[in-house]
Amino acid sequence: MTLLKTAKxxxxxxxxxxxxxxxAQAADKFDLxxxxxxxxxxxxxxxxxxxVKDFKFVQDGVFxxxxxxxxxxxxxxxxxDSKTVIGYDVDLAQAVADSLGRKLELVSIAWADWxxxxxxxxxDAVISNVTVTEERKEKFDFSTYRKDELGAYVKADSPITSIxxxxxxxxxxxxxxxxxxxxxxxxxxxxxxxxxxxxxxxVQYYDDDAVRDLAIQSGRADVxxxxxxxxxxxxxxxxxxxxxxxVSGGWPITAEIAVTTRKDSGLAEPLTGVINDxxxxxxxxxxxxxxxxxxxxxxxxxxxxxGLPKIGS
Numbered sequence: 589m590t591l592l593k594t595a596k597x598x599x600x601x602x603x604x605x606x607x608x609x610x611x612a613q614a615a616d617k618f619d620l621x622x623x624x625x626x627x628x629x630x631x632x633x634x635x636x637x638x639x640v641k642d643f644k645f646v647q648d649g650v651f652x653x654x655x656x657x658x659x660x661x662x663x664x665x666x667x668x669d670s671k672t673v674i675g676y677d678v679d680l681a682q683a684v685a686d687s688l689g690r691k692l693e694l695v696s697i698a699w700a701d702w703x704x705x706x707x708x709x710x711x712d713a714v715i716s717n718v719t720v721t722e723e724r725k726e727k728f729d730f731s732t733y734r735k736d737e738l739g740a741y742v743k744a745d746s747p748i749t750s751i752x753x754x755x756x757x758x759x760x761x762x763x764x765x766x767x768x769x770x771x772x773x774x775x776x777x778x779x780x781x782x783x784x785x786x787x788x789x790x791v792q793y794y795d796d797d798a799v800r801d802l803a804i805q806s807g808r809a810d811v812x813x814x815x816x817x818x819x820x821x822x823x824x825x826x827x828x829x830x831x832x833x834x835v836s837g838g839w840p841i842t843a844e845i846a847v848t849t850r851k852d853s854g855l856a857e858p859l860t861g862v863i864n865d866x867x868x869x870x871x872x873x874x875x876x877x878x879x880x881x882x883x884x885x886x887x888x889x890x891x892x893x894x895g896l897p898k899i900g901s
Contacts, residue, residue: 618661618662618879620667620668620674621667621668621669622667622668622669622671622672622674624667624674624679626878627679627682627878628679628682628683628871628874628875628878629682629683629686630683630686630687630866630869630871631686631687632686632687632688632689633687633688633689633862633865635861636687636688636858636861636862636865637688637689639857639858639861640688640854640855640858642854643712643853643854643855643858645690645712646693646709646710646711646712647693649690649691650690650691650692650693651681651684651685651688651690651691651692651693651712651713652693652694652695652710652711652712652713653681653685653692653693653694653695653711653712653713653714653715654695654697654702654705654706654710654711654713654714654715654716655673655677655678655681655694655695655696655697655714655715655716656696656697656698656699656702656716656717657673657696657697658698658699658797659797660675660717660815660818661674661675661818661821661879662675662676662817662818662821662879662880662881663675663676663677663716663717663815663817663818663879664676664677664678664716664717673694673696675879676875676876676878676879676881677715677716677717678694679875679878679879680715680733680872680875681694681715683866683871683872683875684715684847684859684862684863684866687862687865687866688862695710695711697716699716699717699765699767700766700767702714702716702718702848703727703728706728706848706849706850707727707850712849712855713847713848713849713855713859714847714848714849715847715848717815717845718730718845718846718848719736719768719769719843719844719845719846719895719896720732720843720844720845720846720892720893720894720895720896721769721843721895721896721897721898722894722895722896722897722898723898724848724895725892725895726851727851728848728849728850728851729848729849729850729851729852729853729855729856729891729892730846730847730848730849730856730891730892730893730895731846731847731849731856731857731859731860731862731863731889731890731891732844732845732846732847732860732863732886732889732890732891732893733844733845733846733847733863733872733886733889734844734845734876734881734884734885734886735844735845735884735885735886736769736843736844736845737815737816737817737834737835737884738769738770738773738813738814738815738816738834738835739813739814739815739816739819739820739831739833739834739835740757740811740812740813740831740832740833740834740835741804741811741812741814741819741823741829741830741831741832742804742810742811742812742829742830742832743804743805743807743828743829743830744827744828744829744830746810746830746832748760748810748811748832749832750832750833751811751832751833752833754777754778754780754781755781755784755786756833757774757777757778757781757789757811757813758781758786758787758788758789759786759787759788759789760789760790760810760811761789761790761792761808761809761810761811762774762789762790762791762792762809762810762811762812762813763791763792763793763794763800763803763804763809763811763812763813763814764791764792764793764812764813764814765793765814765815766793769843769896770813770814770815771791772896773813773835774789774791774813775791777789778791792808792809800812801822801828804828804829805828811832812829816831816834817881817884819831821880843895843896844886844890844893844895847859847863856891856892857891860889860890860891863889864888864889867886867887867888867889872885873885
C-alpha cells in the first residue's frame with residue numbers, strides 16, 4: 589500500500605468517535621490541585637517485584653521517571669501550585685511505582701531531551717507520550733499503554749472544515765512538534781504534495797503554547813497538527829479551536845504510546861506485565877477515565893510491538 593493511500597485511509601472521517609468523546613468531555617472540571625486526593629493507588633505486586641530484582645534502579649526503593657512538564661493536560665502539566673506535576677501520565681507512573689513497591693520520583697524534562705536523559709541514567713523510564721517507532725526501537729525498549737491519536741485543529745471560525753488527505757494541507761501554514769512522529773507524517777505529506785505539483789506547506793514550531801495559540805487565533809498559522817488528547821482538552825475548555833481531522837499515528841499500522849526504557853535493560857517485560865495486571869484489575873481503565881481518555885485505551889500492553897516505520901519505507 590502506498591503512503592498516499594495509507595494517509596487517505598487513516599484520515600478518513602474528519603471526526604472520529606475518539607475525538608468526539610475527548611472534545612465533549614474535555615469541558616468537565618478536572619482536579620488541578622497539587623494534592624490529587626482522587627489519584628488511584630494500588631497494592632504492590634510481588635510477582636513483578638521479583639521480576640525486577642536484578643535491575644539497577646537509579647535510587648534504592650524508588651521508581652524514577654522522566655516526564656515532560658509542558659502544558660499538555662490531560663497528559664501532564666503543573667497543578668494549581670505551579671510546581672507539582674499532575675495528569676494521566678503521572679497517575680500511571682504512580683500505579684506502576686506502587687506495583688513495584690517503590691516510591692515515585694518524577695524528573696522534569698523538555699520532551700526533546702528524554703533520549704539523552706534516559707541513556708545517561710537520569711531516570712529508570714520515560715512516561716511522557718512517547719510513540720513506538722521502528723527507529724526508536726533500535727535504541728530503546730517499549731511497554732505500550734495508550735493509542736496514539738493525532739488531530740488537526742483550526743480556529744473555530746476557520747473556513748477549513750475537513751482535512752482528510754495530504755492534498756488538503758497544500759499551501760497551508762501548519763504548526764507541529766519538532767522531533768515527533770506528527771512532524772514526520774506532516775513532512776511526508778508535504779513531500780508528496782510538492783511531487784504532485786501542489787503548493788508546499790509552511791511548517792511552524794512553537795515551544796510556548798500561548799504563542800502557538802496566538803498564531804492560530806491571529807491567522808499567522810492555519811492548522812495545528814499535534815496530539816489529539818491535549819488539543820481536544822483545550823478545545824473543549826475554551827471553544828476557540830475545532831477539530832477538522834484525526835489520524836492514528838502509524839504507517840500503516842496504528843501506533844501506540846509506551847513506557848520507554850533503556851535497550852535490553854530487562855525492565856520492559858516486567859513493566860508490560862505491570863500494565864497488563866492494571867488492565868486486568870480495572871485500575872488502568874479507572875486512571876484513563878479520571879482524565880477522560882477512555883477512548884484511547886488499549887486492550888493489552890505489549891513489549892516492542894511494530895511501530896511507526898521510517899518515512900519512505
